[in-house]
Amino acid sequence: MENTAEAATGAAHDSPKPRLHAVRHERAEVIPERLAVVTGGNKGIGLEVCRQLALQGVTVILTARDERRGKDAADSLRSESKLPNLIFHQLDVRCDTSVTSLAQYIESRYGKLDILVNNAAISGIVADEEGLKALNIDAETWTSGRAANLLKEVFQNTYDEAFNCLNTNYYGCKRVTEALLPLLKLSTSGARIVNCSSLASELKRMPNEKLRNDLCNINIWDEDRIEAVLKTFLEDLKNGRLEEAGWPMMLPTYSVSKMVINLYTRIMARRYPEMRINCVRPGFVKTDLCWNLGVLTPEQGARGPVMLALLPDDGPTGCYFDQTEMVKVW
Numbered sequence: 001m002e003n004t005a006e007a008a009t010g011a012a013h014d015s016p017k018p019r020l021h022a023v024r025h026e027r028a029e030v031i032p033e034r035l036a037v038v039t040g041g042n043k044g045i046g047l048e049v050c051r052q053l054a055l056q057g058v059t060v061i062l063t064a065r066d067e068r069r070g071k072d073a074a075d076s077l078r079s080e081s082k083l084p085n086l087i088f089h090q091l092d093v094r095c096d097t098s099v100t101s102l103a104q105y106i107e108s109r110y111g112k113l114d115i116l117v118n119n120a121a122i123s124g125i126v127a128d129e130e131g132l133k134a135l136n137i138d139a140e141t142w143t144s145g146r147a148a149n150l151l152k153e154v155f156q157n158t159y160d161e162a163f164n165c166l167n168t169n170y171y172g173c174k175r176v177t178e179a180l181l182p183l184l185k186l187s188t189s190g191a192r193i194v195n196c197s198s199l200a201s202e203l204k205r206m207p208n209e210k211l212r213n214d215l216c217n218i219n220i221w222d223e224d225r226i227e228a229v230l231k232t233f234l235e236d237l238k239n240g241r242l243e244e245a246g247w248p249m250m251l252p253t254y255s256v257s258k259m260v261i262n263l264y265t266r267i268m269a270r271r272y273p274e275m276r277i278n279c280v281r282p283g284f285v286k287t288d289l290c291w292n293l294g295v296l297t298p299e300q301g302a303r304g305p306v307m308l309a310l311l312p313d314d315g316p317t318g319c320y321f322d323q324t325e326m327v328k329v330w
């Protein structure tokens with residue numbers, strides 16, 4: 001696909017709906033009471049979400065874009081944590097064919113899905129990792145957003161990385177959610193969708209006042225409007241106008257991708273009131289995504305997503321959580 005803002009917006013529209021009956025897999029002998037899919041499950045928080053859900057008796061499909069990394073992760077969880085209820089399936093959230101293949105697999109084998117954890121993400125930055133280490137930024141400076149100026153020295157905000165980031169963090173989440181929705185609608189235990197968000201998504205981080213106010217008003221948003229905003233963002237990036245146009249300057253693309261994840265969560269929660277659909281900030285966790293600068297363990301970071309994946313039927317929906325606490329950010 002052509003690497004332009006238009007292609008980024010088209011990335012969502014062009015996704016064909018999966019043809020759920022095209023490939024048959026053997027039916028599972030026992031259909032699990034609760035079946036979960038976790039995206040980006042081969043490491044970091046996603047791997048821990050898989051482990052914690054499987055420990056709670058959920059049958060987990062650990063997915064990863066790389067077959068080898070995913071299989072190795074699933075094998076070690078199965079053996080070290082003694083979790084036979086863990087299955088691997090390849091899933092690249094940027095690839096329509098891969099998403100369709102997962103939907104077909106679940107449809108033929110299980111005929112339903114109960115939990116979807118949209119965890120896969122990238123930073124949208126080309127980082128000079130040695131330079132970053134040398135800056136020795138403490139967690140407080142990082143999470144407050146005050147590090148933005150310092151980071152200009154070591155972070156490159158390239159158009160290609162920004163494009164990939166939006167295509168993974170937002171369009172990837174949307175692509176997977178849309179493909180698996182028909183199966184979530186057939187959930188026997190009550191469908192749950194958990195979208196991984198971030199502190200970077202919070203509206204106090206958005207300098208552009210008009211957009212900040214708009215982001216508070218869910219009534220004006222749908223997927224088309226989100227795409228239009230992302231297209232403007234990419235255009236401003238291409239034209240070197242991010243700061244002037246009032247976009248967040250600490251990890252700009254990542255922040256914007258998570259702001260729209262929050263919107264998408266609220267849109268979907270309104271559209272499917274019978275499901276519990278929420279987004280969560282896992283905390284500042286020591287993983288590759290944040291160059292291992294975080295202070296929490298992946299085990300701690302997974303607690304919020306896992307709690308939301310296991311919400312009772314009368315639990316909240318359309319809400320934002322800071323780890324396990326519901327907070328008002330819009």
Ligand SMILES: NC(=O)c1ccc[n+]([C@@H]2O[C@H](COP(=O)([O-])OP(=O)(O)OC[C@H]3O[C@@H](n4cnc5c(N)ncnc54)[C@H](OP(=O)(O)O)[C@@H]3O)[C@@H](O)[C@H]2O)c1
Binds near residue numbers: 042118
């Ligand atoms: N760590 C934090 O402090 C922090 C803070 C706020 C929010 N979060 C959110 O928490 C979630 C997990 O992040 P993490 O910290 O655990 O990061 P991580 O360790 O870097 O893991 C990210 C995962 O996403 C996968 N991924 C990337 N692109 C993908 C694609 N196209 N298709 C499928 N999988 C893909 C990665 O696979 P590969 O191994 O193949 O790259 C990896 O498994 C993310 O949504 C992140 O935004 C993290």
